[in-house]
Amino acid sequence: MLAGNGYSSKGKYKGIAPEANILSVKVLDESGNGNTSDILSTVQWIIENREVYKTRIINFSLGAIAQYRERRDPLVKAANRAIDNNFIVVAAVGNSGPMRNTILSPATSRYVISVGALDDGRTVETNDDSIAEFSSRG
Structure with a gap:
């Protein structure tokens, strides 16, 4: 609970950033499936609208098996482009553990907080x- 204000628990369970605003942008369907192109266009939309919503952090609670080396992977490129535009980017490593080399893209980017x-x-x-x-590993 990051931005919870603790209201329901009378302040007992308060997040570490209770004054934060969260802009939730859904890019996957109800089954958790989606197109890379939709994710890429959403990242671009977030970058273009950063001042409108005062966005500073992008969280990727999604991932895909890396199809390319880091420099060519489209999700890594999108995450790195956001970082180049002064965003902090956080990404889930995935739930494909315990084997090594199971981290999903874009968490494979060396610049993303995985x-x-x-x-x-x-x-x-x-x-x-x-x-x-079950957590993925490097």
Whole structure:
């Protein structure tokens, strides 16, 4: 919970950025499928409308198997173009673990903040935390 204001819990569960605004842009269908061209045009739209919505961060909660080397991959190129336009870009690594080299594009970009999944051991302590078995790996 990033931008939650804690209202429902009377302030107990408040996000780390409760004053943040979230602009949600859906590019995949109800089954989680979509076209790369739709993702690319959406990134371009976000770049072009950054001042309208005061956008500073783009989060890719999606990914695709990298078909090309990093420099030629279309999703990596789109993410890198956003970074070149002073956006912070975060991307999910995917749920294809535990094998190595399973990170999805655009999280394969060396300039993107790649995020995997954590197994918290169902405790509040952090000393028993580990990478979730299903989380993709480099």
